[in-house]
Amino acid sequence: MKIAFYTLGCKVNQYETQAIAETFERLGYEIVDFDQEADIYVINTCTVTNVSDRKSRQAIKRAKKTSPNSIVVVMGCYPQVYPQEVQKIEGVDIIVGTRDREKIVEYVTEYLKQKKKILAVNDEYKRDSFEELKISSFNERTRAFIKIEEGCEQFCSYCIIPYARGSVVSRSLSSILDEVERLASNGYKEFVITGINISAYGKDLDYKVTLLDVIEEISKIEKVRRIRLSSLEPIVMKEDFIKRLVRMEKLCHHLHLSLQSGSDKILKLMNRHYTTEEYRQIVEIVKGYWDDVAFTTDIIVGFPGESDEDFERTVEFVKEIGFSRIHVFRFSPKKGTKAYDMPNQVSSAEKEKRSEILKSVARKLSFGFHKKFEGKIVDVLIEENSSFVGYFEGYSGNYIRTLVPKTESIKVGEIYKVKVKEAFEQYVIGDIIF
Structure with missing residues (x-):
């Protein structure tokens, strides 16, 4: 039978989709592109924003339009938080949340026999253990994601993810190392450590x-x-943590350190547990060790109560930090979060305006960061044809x-020393030094 997969959202979702796809492939299923005709479609959803929910519904419609008689499996965060809503969507046959993903094959087998809709969503917040979904390869030929934990207990006032992913559960160190060994033997050279909140890794384990x-x-x-590390929480970046972190030679000099706002007032409303001064100190300490470090971050504009002055503070703060890249999000009120019905909501027009201003600042910061490397040598993992x-x-x-x-001697998947010749906003151009 032919099966197709579609993934929305984060690197964790990408990892989980890959693991499930490998399970089906081992059983003899033929994996095809999502836009092709298939017997089964598996849609791994995201529910971070209302836009994510809409994209999930659109993917379901696409699958049924391509193959009207196909089985459609909807899994992940969207059905975990809103199972009844997903159940009402026409064309959905199997609904799975963010647990028991390893049972999807069983659910498909059961559906083929019974032809009855299956709802398999466990809504308990606490989890007993990490759900192992092992992989041996990855769609990206050069970089592998390693999921080390599940869940988040931060409960930021704008975020639905703790309700979608549950409490923190950590993967055993031995399991992590086994997977890295396997992937490294298959030719992967860069490993991205990912999870819902990797900063919380180990807090639930009996051993330290x-x-x-x-x-x-x-x-x-x-x-x-x-x-390479995925997003880190500033609250974990104490001085002792940083001093140990910067000694690791294989660790990429790139930290995605979540900020969300440059206004202390807004950070408090968001239930973020740090101040801009604490964030500033983290950056200064790290830069003292790594002079080439890149800080990337996420910023939400138009959070309830964000005044013009608050937004201006954010703009000035990101300039001060000198981020190499900023992911800018307009606040999207999410049902089930504290921020959903907070007073002083910002208009859509104002959110759009602030988003465009901050994106313009971000582009200038990226160019400035890239410009610093003209004439310098950087190590580059060649990933694909441009x-x-x-x-x-x-x-x-x-x-x-x-x-x-491009030359014949360059191999995708290898790391080369490159001398940067010219910088642009989104990239640099350089020559490989053989």
């Missing part, structure tokens, strides 16, 4: 182990060349998109 232990142990695997004809492209350790002229 932390995110830093995970990085150090992965670093000992000879074939691993680079380790959309620019005649070039390969990849990313440096500090996450600069880098283009190099």
Whole structure:
């Protein structure tokens, strides 16, 4: 039978989709592109914003339009939080939340026999253990995601994810290392440590182990060349943590340190547990060790109560920090969160205006960061043919998109030293030094 997969949202979702796809493939299913005719469609959803929910519904319609008689499986965060809403969507046959994903094959087998809709959503917040979904390869040929934990207990006032993913459960260190060893033997050189909140890794385990232990142990695997971290919470970045972190030679000099706002008033309303001054100190300490470090972040504009002055503080703060890249989000009121019905909601027009202003600032900061590397040498993992004809492209350790002229001697998946010639807003161009 033919099966197709569609993934919305984060790197964790990508990891989980890959693991489930491998399970079906081992059983003899043929994996095809989502736009092709298939017997089964598996849609791994996101529910971070209302736009994410809409995209999930659109994917369901696309699947049924392509193959009207197909089985449609909807899994992930959207059905976990809103199971009854998903159940009402025409064409959905199997509904699975953010647990028991390894049972999807069983659910498909059961549906083929019974032809009855299956709702399999466990709505308990507490989890007993980490659900193992192992992978041996990845759709990206050069970079592998390693999921080390599940769940979040931050309860930021704008975020639905704790309700979608439940309490923190950590993967055993031995399981993590086994997977990295397997993927490294299959040729992967860069490993992205991911999870819902990797900063909380280990807090639920009986034995004392932390995110830093995970990085150090992965670093000992000879074939691993680079380790990259997904989003970190500022509250974990204490001075002792930073001093240990910066000693790890294989760790990429790129930290995605979630900010959300440059206004202390708004940070408090968001239930973020740090101040801009504490954030500033973290950046200064890290820059004292890594002079080439790239800080990337997320910012929400138009949060309830955000005044013009609050927004201006955010703009000035991001300029001060000098982020290399900023993901700008307009606040989207999410039913079930505290921020949903907070007073002083910001108009859509004002949110759009602030978003465009901050994106413009972000582009200038990116260009400024890239410009600093003209004439310098960076290590680049070549990942693919570029959309620019005649070039390969990849990313440096500090996450600069880098283009190099294509030659037969360059191999995708290898790391090369590149001398940067010219900087642009979104990328740099350089030459490989052989």
